[in-house]
Amino acid sequence: MTPSDAHDDNAGRWSDLERPPLRAAALRRALVRPGRLWTSLEVTAQTGSTNSDLAARADTLEEGAVLVAEEQTSGRGRLDRGWSAPPRSGIFFSVLLRPAVPVERLGWLPLLAGVATATALSRTAGVDTALKWPNDLLVTVDGQERKAAGILAERAGHGERAAVVLGIGLNVSLRAEELPVPTAASLALAGAALTDRDPLLRAILRSLESWYGKWRTADGDPAACGLLDTYAAGCATLGRRVRAELPGDRFLTGEAVAVDGDGRLVIATEDGVQQPVGAGDIVHLRPAGPSAGR
Structure with a gap:
């Protein structure tokens, strides 16, 4: 039995x-095969952050390393926002990727992960999902869109070993009283037909491998591989008025009209300007009320 398997028989808090x-x-056995993307897969009972763990080992790992945690004690979202959940209540994992694509197209990785996760959940769990630009996955609970998953991409490694660590946290079986905030959700609360984490994780990783392969083959071009159209079709942000809060107490308000070729959100302001903003430029993206002219 390997160390990563040892917790399978643990009692106490794991029972x-x-x-x-x-x-x-x-x-x-299902995912790590010769000639495929995933080269190793480890499941650990508890860690601070799977992203941090993989990033620390990026120079020694091959592309396709997968690290899954039954519990994260210091899980992080964008801008170091916390992400916490009870043990074994969700799917919390990170993968190490070395995409040989133009650097300006790396911003598509979290969007690609959102499409891959949404595609897998629709097919496997029977749950309708929506994507909130740039890194959230929404499900509907009691008629309201709520966040069920978050995605975080971070640079790691050095020189020729430079890599991207892509992390996904998905709430699966959280009960209403376990939600960290009222705007959160889980697959169970959204009425998922399946909450068994093993087939869900297999489906997400296979979908991620498929989309990543098409995107990489297209040299990171989101239009050529169909990623741009698929993301736009599933993005709940598009067509809505939003308020983009920027560093320095600045903000931009208007209608989210498109996602451009570099993965930036294009906002049409009231003065007729279409302004693209990148995920790294935004502190918060919030819904905005109707304009005075509507």
Whole structure:
């Protein structure tokens, strides 16, 4: 038994029968195969952040390393915002990628991960999802869109070993009283037909491998590989009035009209200007009320 499998038989805090442990060995058999993207897969009982762990080992790992945690104690979202959930209540993992594409197209990686996750959940869990630019996945609970997953991409490694660590946190079985904030959600609360984390994780990783392969083959061109159209079709942000809060207490308000070739959100302001903003430029993106002329 490998260290990553050892927790499978743990008792105590890991004995919640409604939340069985992931089967690391079975996941490896299904996903880690010669000639495929995923080169290693480790499941750990607890860690601070899977993104931080992979980033620290980026110079020694091959592309396609996958690290999954049953519990994260210091999970992070964009701008170091916290992400927490009870043990085994979700799917929390990071992957190490070395995409040989133009650097300006790397901003598409979190959007690609959103499309891959949404595609997998629609097919496997029977849940309708929507994407909130740039890195959230929404489900509908009691008629309201709520966040069920977050995505974080970070640079890692040095020189020829430079890489991107892509992390995904998905709430699966959280109950209403366990939600960290009222605007959060889980697959269970959204009425998912399946909440077994093993097939869900397999489906997400296979979908991620497929989309990443098409995107990389197209040299990162989101239009050529179909990613741009697919993202736009599933993006709840487009067509809505938004307020982009920028550093220095600045803000930009208007209608989100498109996502451009570099993954930036294009906002049409009331003075007729179409202004693209990147994920790194935004502190918050919030809904905005109707303009005075509407």
